Amino acid sequence: MSEARPRSARLVTAAAWLLLLVGLWLWGRELSILPGLPGTGDVSAAGVRLPPAHDPLPAVRPHRVDIPAIGVRAPVVERGLDQDLAIAPPPYDRPGVVGWYAGGTRPGAAGTALFVGHVDTTSDAAVFYDLSTLKPGQKVRVSRADGSLAEFTVEDVQVLQRDDFDAVQAYGERREGRAELRLITCGGTFDRVTASYSSNVVVSAYLTGTGP
Template sequence: MSEERTGGVNRLLTGAAWVAMLLALWLWGHDITVDEPISAAPKTGDVAAARRPPAPGLPPAIEPLPGAGPKTLIIKSMGLEAPVEAHGLDAQGGPEPPPYERPNSVAWWQDGPAPGSTGAAVLTGHVDTKQSPAVFVELRTIKRGATISVVRTDGSTADFTVEDVSLVDRKHFDDQKVYAPREEDRAELRLITCGGDYDRAKHLYTANVVVSAYLTGARQVPVPAPAPTPADGGSGGGGSDADA
């Protein structure tokens, strides 16, 4: 890692509510080149509401969850557990990633779907900073079929299964293929960071790593039972037992 690298998402735009997202994405290009092919994302109306069978070896999708914001991102296969911050767009219409002083945090575009809700929720993070590796430094190594978990503000945990990992050239970035949901009425997740080569002259990476996943499980954290309250009048009969 070069000391000049600034990491980040390098003008990466987020948003699974892609109609709104397109208003910002025009700022930095529309063509597509994908080093490793990803499934073409359907335009609205191109897919039926009925779900497709899962890809071979992958579990079926489950119904989307009620809306709740993300708190923590967990990828056990990578040894990753990171806090999630809600962010909007910056002044140029790009994403507002976590600040460099919090390189191990992840940003969620709060104007798009929440992880677990219908649509494609987008989480972004730095790959490195000038000082050190950052939260998504190993994101490119995640495997198809891996589980990504998102702990949510309602106490539930949404589990997503990775269906593919792509390296998308920044010069030919297709917002629809990356951000649009691949299936109607499905809860999906995109994890995105910088990838490819580092251009020292421009101080940015040449590509983006895009991890696509979909909701396959949900767990509710048990609510702790309330502490027992003393019985009216106390338990006076137990005092003599302490004399032993």
């Protein structure tokens, strides 16, 4: 009996994580609006010297994300899961904010923190419109509620086709024990019939520094 309860708890946690990964694959089908957005192919870290990982930080809620390379300086709002078990996207009338899955890891803590944002809405001000143009070595800075800063370095950028989607590859930990970050939006082409994009853009980054 002493081992049954921990094993059961692990199975429940694994099942919940699997449901979230499926939900993340579904996320974005209703993000719609305009076709012709950037984002095809993958960018790896080949030829780029990446810094060593920083030790994970205490778990603190995020409140802003800055991505200097693409001009993003956006507030972070907490999001949960909707009725389809997908991460609820940021409000459509606030295309300039980033959604953080508050049921998961807090950015800077060990594990994978998940940020989602619109690639397009009815305006041209969607926060992750240029997400697919990020390159390995560029920085993502997350300001946290205690005044601390968690600085992440982009490791790679993937554009994953939904017809052959590997959720674990997209959202699972790259290296156990690291503090990692995923920035997720839609990509590829927009199908007006199904009102969905053909791909997901997934930027993977890991903690490499801190600040006050």
